[in-house]
Amino acid sequence: MQGTVRLPGSKSISNRTLLLAALANGTTRIHDLLASDDTLVMLMALKQLGVAWEQAEGTQTYTVHGSDGSFPVHQADLFMGNAGTAIRPLTAALAAMGGDYTLHGVARMHERPIGDLVDALNAVGTRIAYTGVAGYPPLHIQRGQLHTQRMQVRGNVSSQFLTALLMAAPLMAKHEAVTIEVVGELISKPYIEITLNLMQRFGVSVERDGWQSFTIPAGQQYRSPDTIHVEGDASSASYFLAAGAITGGPLRVEGVGNNSIQGDVRFVEALQQMGATITMGDNWIEASSNGVLKAIDADFNHIPDAAMTIAVAALYADGPSTLRNIASWRVKETDRLSAMATELRKLGATIEEGSDYLRVTPPAQLQAAAIDTYDDHRMAMCFSLASLDGAALRGTVVRINDPQCVAKTFPDYFTVFAQIAEQTLL
Numbered sequence: 001m002q003g004t005v006r007l008p009g010s011k012s013i014s015n016r017t018l019l020l021a022a023l024a025n026g027t028t029r030i031h032d033l034l035a036s037d038d039t040l041v042m043l044m045a046l047k048q049l050g051v052a053w054e055q056a057e058g059t060q061t062y063t064v065h066g067s068d069g070s071f072p073v074h075q076a077d078l079f080m081g082n083a084g085t086a087i088r089p090l091t092a093a094l095a096a097m098g099g100d101y102t103l104h105g106v107a108r109m110h111e112r113p114i115g116d117l118v119d120a121l122n123a124v125g126t127r128i129a130y131t132g133v134a135g136y137p138p139l140h141i142q143r144g145q146l147h148t149q150r151m152q153v154r155g156n157v158s159s160q161f162l163t164a165l166l167m168a169a170p171l172m173a174k175h176e177a178v179t180i181e182v183v184g185e186l187i188s189k190p191y192i193e194i195t196l197n198l199m200q201r202f203g204v205s206v207e208r209d210g211w212q213s214f215t216i217p218a219g220q221q222y223r224s225p226d227t228i229h230v231e232g233d234a235s236s237a238s239y240f241l242a243a244g245a246i247t248g249g250p251l252r253v254e255g256v257g258n259n260s261i262q263g264d265v266r267f268v269e270a271l272q273q274m275g276a277t278i279t280m281g282d283n284w285i286e287a288s289s290n291g292v293l294k295a296i297d298a299d300f301n302h303i304p305d306a307a308m309t310i311a312v313a314a315l316y317a318d319g320p321s322t323l324r325n326i327a328s329w330r331v332k333e334t335d336r337l338s339a340m341a342t343e344l345r346k347l348g349a350t351i352e353e354g355s356d357y358l359r360v361t362p363p364a365q366l367q368a369a370a371i372d373t374y375d376d377h378r379m380a381m382c383f384s385l386a387s388l389d390g391a392a393l394r395g396t397v398v399r400i401n402d403p404q405c406v407a408k409t410f411p412d413y414f415t416v417f418a419q420i421a422e423q424t425l426l
C-alpha cells in the first residue's frame with residue numbers, strides 16, 4: 001500500500017487545548033482541531049458551562065473565549081460519551097471551581113474507573129459523590145472546602161488522573177503552591193508530557209521531581225497563547241505506518257514528525273525493531289519495508305493505544321511476538337486484552353492472553369473472518385490491517401462489524417483507508 005495520508009488532529013491535544021483555552025484569560029484560536037465524538041463531547045460540555053466558542057465555517061478552526069478560571073454556569077448535567085480525555089480533566093476542574101454538576105456517559109463509561117481521581121480530590125476537600133457504582137461515573141459534584149497544598153494520586157490505572165489534577169491545579173493554587181505526589185507506579189507517562197507542554201504554552205509552569213511529584217507555584221493563571229495548532233494524531237498514524245511496513249509501502253503520514261509532543265510517535269521504534277524502514281521530517285513520517293517483518297518482544301506501557309496496532313501487525317511477523325505491560329488495556333473502550341485475543345484467534349493466530357501481556361503467534365495463512373469491534377474505534381481501525389497482502393500472504397477477506405465506532409477519534413478512517421488502497425491498485 002502506497003500513498004500519503006493527511007492525519008486528523010490529535011485527540012489528546014485537542015481536548016486538552018479546548019479545556020485550557022476555556023479556562024484561560026483571553027481568546028484562543030485553535031487550528032486543525034480533531035472533528036470526532038470525543039472532541040464534540042468536550043465542545044458541548046464547555047458550551048453548557050457557558051464558555052463561548054465559534055467554529056470558522058467549513059474549517060476545523062475554533063475560537064474559544066476563555067472564562068478566566070471560572071466557568072459562567074454553575075449548574076449543569078454533562079454527557080461525556082466515552083471520552084476519558086473529557087470526563088477526567090473536567091471532573092477535576094469543576095470540583096476545583098465548585099458548583100452543582102453531574103457527569104455521565106455511555107454504558108461503558110460507567111464501567112471505566114475514576115476512583116483514584118475522586119479519592120485524590122475528595123482528600124483535599126472537594127465534594128464528589130458517585131450516583132451509581134462507587135469508583136465509577138456517573139458523578140455528582142458539589143461545592144467543597146479546599147485545602148490543596150499537598151495532593152496524592154495513584155497512577156497505575158490511568159495517567160489521565162494525574163493529567164486532570166495538573167490541569168486543574170492552577171485553579172487551586174491561587175494563594176499557595178500545590179504539590180501533587182504520585183503514589184506508586186505511573187503508567188502511560190508520555191501523556192503527562194503532553195499535559196505539561198500544553199500547560200506551559202498557556203503560561204503555567206510546573207516544577208517537577210521526575211515522575212514522583214509536581215509542584216504548581218502559587219498565583220499562576222492560564223493565559224491564551226493566541227493561536228494553537230493541533231498536530232496530527234500519532235495514534236491514528238499508527239494504522240497507516242503499519243500498513244506501509246506490512247505491505248512494503250512506502251506510506252507517508254503528514255501532520256506528525258520529529259517535532260511531535262505525542263508519545264505515540266515512538267510507535268515507529270517498534271516498527272523499526274520489526275524491520276521496517278522509517279524516515280521522518282518535522283511534520284511527516286514514512287514507513288516502508290522489504291515485506292518481511294520480524295517478531296517483537298517489548299514493553300508497550302508508554303504507547304498503550306498504538307500498541308494495539310502492533311498486535312495486529314504481529315500477524316505478519318516471522319515468529320511469536322509478545323506485548324508486555326499493557327494491563328491498562330482492560331479498562332479502556334472495552335477489555336482490549338480479551339477482545340484482541342478473541343478476534344486475533346478468528347484469523348487463525350495462536351494467542352496467549354496474560355493478565356498484562358499478549359503473545360501473538362501468527363498462522364501459516366490468515367483465515368477470512370468477521371471481526372467484532374466492541375464499540376472500540378481502535379479494534380475497528382487496527383483490524384483493517386488484517387486485510388492486507390503481506391509479502392508471503394494473499395489478501396484476506398476481513399469483515400469489520402459496526403465500523404462506525406471509529407467516530408470516537410477518526411470518523412472517516414475507512415474512507416481514507418479505501419482511498420489509499422485504491423490508489424495503490426491504480
Ligand SMILES: O=C(O)C1=C[C@@H](OP(=O)(O)O)[C@@H](O)[C@H](O)C1
Pocket residue numbers: 011012013084085157158159160163187188191304305328
Ligand atoms: O491523556 C491522554 O490523552 C490519554 C492517555 C492514555 O490513557 P491512560 O493514561 O488511561 O493509559 C491513552 O490511552 C488515551 O487514549 C489518551
Ligand SMILES: C=C(OP(=O)(O)O)C(=O)O
Pocket residue numbers: 082083084085305332333378409
Ligand atoms: C483509551 C482511549 O480513549 P480515552 O481517551 O477515552 O481514554 C483511546 O482512544 O484509545
